[in-house]
Amino acid sequence: MLGKLGRNDACWCGSNKKYKACHMASDEKIETFARQGHIVPPRFILKNGEQIEGIRESGKINTAVLDYVAEHIREGMTTEEIDRLVHEKTEELGGIPAPLGYEGFPKSVCTSINEQVCHGIPSEDIVLKDGDIINVDVSTIYHGYFSDSSRMFCIGNVSAEKKKLVDVTKECVELGLAQVKPWGFMGDMGQAVHDHAVKNGYSVVREIGGHGVGLEFHEEPFVSYVTKKGTEMLLVPGMVFTIEPMVNMGTDEVYTDGGDNWSVYTADGLPSAQWEIQVLVTETGYEVLAY
Template identity: 40%
Template sequence: MPITIKSSREIELMKEAGRILEKVHNELAVALRPGMSTLDIDRLGEELIRSYGCIPSFLDYNGYPASICVSVNDEVVHGIPTADRILQEGDIVSLDAGVIYKGYHSDAARTYGIGEISAEAQKLIKVTRESFFEGIKYAKEGNHLFDISAAIGRYAEGYGYGVVRDLCGHGIGTNLHESPEIPNYVMNRKGVKLKAGMTLAIEPMINMGGYEVDWMDDDWTVVSRDHSLSAHYENTVLITESEPVLLTLSGPEPFEK
């Protein structure tokens, strides 16, 4: 699939898709508490997405059975919500969600602590988020795609963390996953040259231990092989001639949970 350059009309639709998804994430963050099931989160997320006139991007995508990917502790991504998975004080939980607005997708992920969490877990969440912002320093026209990848990887690895290699970010638009793929670690080549109008879902997935992962028997849930904690942070990003525009982040985030 060729990399698509979005028109001004398409960019406006994607901005609205991103604005709505940011609101969904912020409302979910406020709702999180010990004793909730991961299914509770999914149901609330779908209700919010539909209340804004959107369709959940993830529901039935390649057979995925939920609207929100809810991944707890050593689950890296794609955790399937269930009624019997109950959030406990001290857990960390990654929420990955997307919405479709008038045919255009947005995609974003956040990791939160449930109640009081360890200093080590707080640091992992913080560094994962920071690695995203290190990466997007290079997200502008004229730079190369893997400049972003290298900056993310070097930053997270500088803290001794494992940067997941089996999963990556991606282009986004009328399809949830478009070209190009965006690794989160140093590559041996430059990658494509970035052009204004590209829209990318950039998403560091960082493990406290090693970078290796395994897929569970449900063929969706990805866990760290050493069962160390994992954090995920993602925004949909518009490439411009100057600074990137974060379509799914416009203001402060309710991170201190």
Template identity: 50%
Template structure:
């Protein structure tokens, strides 16, 4: 990694001298690089000011997910939920990141039952008693992005569906617990997949988490399955999503011709929870 004059202000904008701020972090990171680890460049490290902006966007994203739950009930269309998210986001002075992103036509991704992710809200899709629903919200507030999703139950759901939703949430939490400075990025998947498999479920391998904060999708891909490699090392200031997609059946995916919707190939239920997280100097901060 690059060095700086130790008496100069640190490049991260903390207001501290480099010697008091990033010198020791970068010295230690260089030792890991010599051992074969991939070290994130400074472009992948958020400054304190950027983290503050992402944190504020994360608060709004969390509030949207808190409030939209009251709108979910049998008979509601996914298009109606999309309109609610769109209206509320604009009322807060923010913008829904999915709208227009690479041609995506709506403000939120809504994935029902066997849809793994990227479901497009539709007037013809009516929620029914027993459905499980993932709502994936990404908010742009003052130029900063935060991305999170939750599972919701429509009325009373089957014990099997409830169990899948519960395990998927714990899988995400176990992955987030591995986020610590100078730990491997691959530790996330190494914690998630064995836990998921122990419950008889599978982890989707085609899709994963990603860097986020200054753009919707930034450098850094986060796998949620087990790997053994000297991949990226986690450093303070990195921001990315942890969002394992858990299938009740096999891990294989099927893609619709709309270019977005991803379903389980075998038609089994799927569940996903997601947070945007930041690596801190002593652990992890959940920003959403």
């Protein structure tokens, strides 16, 4: 399945190290799990040291752009203004906004308000109002490497119900992150996220989840948050993916706006919240690359 290399051959990952000093031990573990029937990551999604460093630098820009948004977002601002802030700051820092033109997406950032679950398109006609909650989803290309993270922002006097949704969703991400460990499973993280959301009376969107990211905007695996511990893909050092559950106050059912073919809404019109971080699986645990 994985292809056999000699101990002293160059490692398949492109690190220029000998196989025995690089991925040999990891590959042997992966083969053991595969023989037991587990889903294991394909080699092409495992990042080497040079690639990880490139993704890490991209992530620094992505995080800085979200920090910049946090400093400027306010009631009365249009989502088009947020788009301009993100575009200009990303370019100032040497990056390229990854969403712009991606599969036809027309803007540099996604802005999703209240019952919008994700992929909201910025507009001069959409003005942030007192009591709104908004997800700002930033993605960056830097020297060919991709990063992706998002944050929720509470505008003005947000109701206690909406504030709890925002806070619990962030807690879901933190609890999921704590389950990211080498030789664990993606389902360990997924169940931690789902259990916390349900415990608080919420639901988690099933159709849309996280994804691998780093060399491309969207890579394997698809990351679900309605999974069970001990299932889904084996977590292996070098994997990079997002944790980004979409937590709904009501039903988990969603629909896509037929007008723009991008914006996703809750089926019952109740609010949704999402936080997103980009995570690297390391030899000892995890590293957050963008938040």
